[in-house]
Amino acid sequence: MLFQVGGQGDRPTFFEMAAAQQLPASLRAALTYSIGVLALRRPFLHKVLDYEDEFFAMLMLVLETHSLRTTDASFAESLYGLRRRSVQLKIKNDNVRLIKGEKSQPSGLEKRQRILSVVFLVVLPYFKSKLNSVYNREREARLQASLWGNDDETFEGTSYFDGTEASPVPSRTSDTQVTVRARLRKKVQKLVFACYPFLHAGVEGLSFSYQLLYLLDATGFYSLGLHALGIHVCRATGQELMDTSSRISKIRSRERERLRGPPWLKAVQGALLRCSYTMLDYAQTGLIAAVFFFKMMEWWYQSAEERMSAPTVYPPPPPPPPPKVAKEGISLPNDRTMCPLCSQKRANPSVVTVSGFVFCYACIFKYISQYNRCPITLMPSNVDQIRRLFHDM
Template sequence: MLFQVGGQGSRPTFFEMAAAQQLPASLRAALAYSVGVFALRRPFFHKILDYEDEFFALLMLVLETHSLRTTDASFSESLYGLRRRTVNMASRKDKQKMDSKHLQLPGLRKRQKVLSVVFLVILPYLKSKLQSVYNKEREARLQASLLGDGLTLDDGESYIDQAEVSYAGISVVGLDASRITRIKKQLSAVIAACYPWIHASNEGLSFAYQLLYLLDATGFYNLGLHVLGVHVCRATGQEMMDSSSRISRIRSRERERLCGPPWLKAVQRLLLGCIYTTLDYAQTGLIAAVFFFKMMEWWYQSAEERMSAPTVFPPPPPPPRPKVAEGGIPLPPDRALCPLCSDKRVNPSVVAVSGFVFCYPCIFKYISQYKRCPVTLMPATAEQIRRLFHDL
C-alpha cells in the first residue's frame, strides 16, 4: 500500500516520480567517479573532470533530445516506463461527460519538447554554474576573514594591474583589464547575494509541488511540468509498440534523406547505424556501467582492507609555544588565570593567531581597541576569537 501513494491507474506513484527525478544526479556522480578512476592511469581524463558540467550537459542534451523525440519522455522517465502527455483544461460540458478535471491528449508538441530540454538540461546546467560561483565567492570571503590582514586580494590585483600598465606603457589595456575584473567581481558578489534566495525559492516550490502531488491535490510533480502543461503517466503496451514503430519510421526517413555517391551513402549509413546502436543501448549501458564500477570499488576496497592491516602512526609533536613579545603582557604563573585581569578566567576564549586563552570580555575589549594579541602582539581581529567549551 505504501508504494501506491500518489498513484491511481495510469498515474505514477510518488516514489516512481522521485526515483526518476533523482536518477540524473546519481548518474552524474557515478560517471564522475568512473572518469576519476580512469584519470588515475590516464591524465588526459583530468580535462573531462575540469569541464564536468559541460560534458555532462552535452551528454544529457543528446540523451534527452533522443528520448523526447522517440518516446515522448525524458531519459529517466523512459527508463521507468513513463510517458509525458499534453494536458488541456476541459470545458464544463467535457468535465460532466468525462467526469475528470483535465483532458489528456497523446503526444507532445514540438514547443513542449524544446521547453522540456530547457527544463531538463539548460536550467540544471545554469544552476550548477551558479552553485560553483557561489562556492568560490564564499571560500574567498572565508579565506579573507581568516587571514585578517590589511592586504586584500583587491589591493594585490590592483597592484599587479598597475605594474603591468607601467611596464607595458599601454594604459588602455590595463584599464580595460581592471574594468573587466571589477565587473566580474561585482557579478560574483551579486550571485553570492542572490543565489541563496533563488535556491531556497526553488527548493520551496519543489517541496510544495511534491507535497501536493503526494496528497493527490495536483497532477503536476514539479513547476516545470506545470509550466509545460504536461502530465507524466505510465506507458501502456500500445504506447510502447507505437514508440518502436515511430523510431523505425524516423530512422527510415533519415536514411532516405542521404545524398551523394554510393560510397558516401554507405559511410553515412554506417555512421547512422553506430549512432542508433549507441542510443538504443545508452540506458542499459549507463546503468550497467554504474553498477559495474560501484561493484569494482567495493571489491578493490575490501581486498585492500584484507591484504593490508591499518597502519597507526604516532601523533605529531605539538608546535612550539609562541614567545612573549618584549612589549607584551607577561603570563601569570597560574595557567587558570587570565593574563589581562589576573583573575580566574570567565568564559574562556582563545585567540586563534597565538593560542593564548583569556576571559572573553577582556580579550574582546582589548582586540577591538588594539587589533592585536596582548601577549605576542600579533595582528588579530574579533572574528579570530574562539570560545572554549571544555565543560561540555
C-alpha cells in the same frame, strides 16, 4: 494514496516520480566517481573532471533529446516505463472556462513542448550548478577573509617572518590596475552571493509544494516545470510501446532517405547512422552497466583489510597568511637586514614566534619585557616566545 506501489491506473505514484527525478543526480555522481577511478591510470581524464558540468550537460542533452524525440519521455522516465502527455483541457461554449469534474485529455507532445522539456531537464540544471559553484567559491573566499583578513592588506615581504627576501611595501592593487573583466566578474560574484540563497530557497520551496500537492492528490503535476508546459507524466501502455517502436523505425527510415551524395558517401553516412543508432539504443542499459561494473571492480580489487590497514594520508595544509601590520605599530625599514626598533643592522637576530618578525635580541627582549606585545603587529607576547636565529638570511 501513499503506498500505490502496485501501480494501478495511469497516474504514477509519488515514489516513481521521485525516483525518476533523482536518477540524473545519482547517475552524475556515479559517472564522476567512475571517471575519477579511470583517471588514476589515465591522467588526461582529469580534464573531463575539470569541466564536469559541461561534460554531463552535453551527455544529458544528447540522451534527453533522443529520448523525448522517440519515446515522449525523459531519459529517467523512460527507464521507469513513464511517458509525457500533453494536457488538452476541455471548454464549453465560447467561454474559456473549465468544466468542473471533466478530466483532461492527454495527447502526444508537441515540438515546442519537447524543446522546452530539454530546457527544463538540461539547461536550467546546468545554470543552477554553475550558480551554486560561484556561490560556494565566494562564500569560501569571504570566510577566509573573515578568518585571516584581506590578503591585499598583508605584506608580501617574508624576511621578517622566516628570513627570506621580499619587499616591505604592501601589495595594494589600485583600481586603475584592475581590468574591466575582473571588475565585472567580481560584481557578478557579489550579485550571485546576495541573490542565490533567496533564489535557491524559492525554487526548493516551490518544488516541495508541488511534490506535497502531488502526494496528496491535489494536483496532477509533479513539478512547476511540468505545470508550466502543460504536461502530465503517465504510465506507458502496451500500445504506446508499440507506437514508439514504429515511430523510431519511421524516423530512421526518413533519415536514411535524406542521405545525398555518391554511393561511397552514402555508405559512410549509413554506417555512421547505424553506429549512432546502436549507441542510443543501448545508452540507458550501457550507462547503468558501466557504473555497476566499475563499482564492482573497485570492490573486488580493494579488500576490506587494505581499507582498514591503509593509513589516511592528507596533503599538508597551506601555511596561513602573514599577520597584518597594525596601524599603531612600528613601521618596517626599507632594508630587510635592519632592526625595526633601533634602525641599525641586526645584532643577534631573534624572531617573535607569534608574528614572525626579526629584531635584535636586546631590542626585542627589552620591548616585550616592558609592553608584552609584538611591536609591529601588537599581538600579545612574552619573552618565552623569542627565538634566536643562528643563520640570518
